[in-house]
Amino acid sequence: MEHVTDLFKEAMGRLAAGVTVVTTEIDGRPWGVTVSACCSISMSPPLMLVSLFTSNASSVAIKEQQRFGVSLLTNDQTDVAKAGAKPGTPKFFEEFVDFDSFGKTHMVKDALAHVHCKVDQVVEAGDHTIFIGRVEHVSLGELKDPLLYFHREFGSFTTELEPKEPIVK
Numbered sequence: 001m002e003h004v005t006d007l008f009k010e011a012m013g014r015l016a017a018g019v020t021v022v023t024t025e026i027d028g029r030p031w032g033v034t035v036s037a038c039c040s041i042s043m044s045p046p047l048m049l050v051s052l053f054t055s056n057a058s059s060v061a062i063k064e065q066q067r068f069g070v071s072l073l074t075n076d077q078t079d080v081a082k083a084g085a086k087p088g089t090p091k092f093f094e095e096f097v098d099f100d101s102f103g104k105t106h107m108v109k110d111a112l113a114h115v116h117c118k119v120d121q122v123v124e125a126g127d128h129t130i131f132i133g134r135v136e137h138v139s140l141g142e143l144k145d146p147l148l149y150f151h152r153e154f155g156s157f158t159t160e161l162e163p164k165e166p167i168v169k
């Protein structure tokens with residue numbers, strides 16, 4: 001019988017997910033890691049979570065700095081997603097980001113949106129650390145098609161619906 005962990009991995013690989021880059025700083029330089037375990041959890045107050053492998057350099061840095069950014073990628077940013085996902089490689093991100101002095105985190109240039117968070121709670125869960133961030137500032141980019149990840153492949157989203165106006169432009 002296949003091990004439940006393998007079945008679980010396969011099952012979760014079938015949940016199409018948006019792709020983000022979580023930003024932090026290491027040695028005073030911008031650093032970005034590709035993350036799909038990301039969601040909003042409250043609007044009042046505005047809270048979001050990201051779940052990172054505990055031994056990742058980014059998890060250690062976020063625990064120290066108590067701050068992180070989340071850039072939501074567009075479907076023409078596969079190169080950025082791949083750069084933030086290279087195992088065992090430093091993920092210095094100067095070429096992909098700008099610093100937002102108001103939100104105090106690094107944002108991936110031309111991302112769909114970027115959420116600046118201050119750490120509110122840290123929950124250790126198995127081999128991951130869940131960071132719950134208090135949303136302090138949000139930067140919106142151009143509304144484009146999102147980058148998705150499904151069955152270990154990057155792809156995009158298409159809809160037959162009429163495009164809606166954004167809530168805020």
Ligand SMILES: Cc1cc2nc3c(=O)[nH]c(=O)nc-3n(C[C@H](O)[C@H](O)[C@H](O)COP(=O)(O)O)c2cc1C
Binds near residue numbers: 033051084085087
């Ligand atoms: C689409 C995609 C989504 C990912 N989502 C997560 C995630 O939610 N949390 C996480 O810790 N790593 C996630 N990873 C893996 C990291 O991006 C990275 O590859 C991994 O942490 C290895 O980096 P390291 O060797 O520097 O530790 C994801 C990778 C890809 C390609």
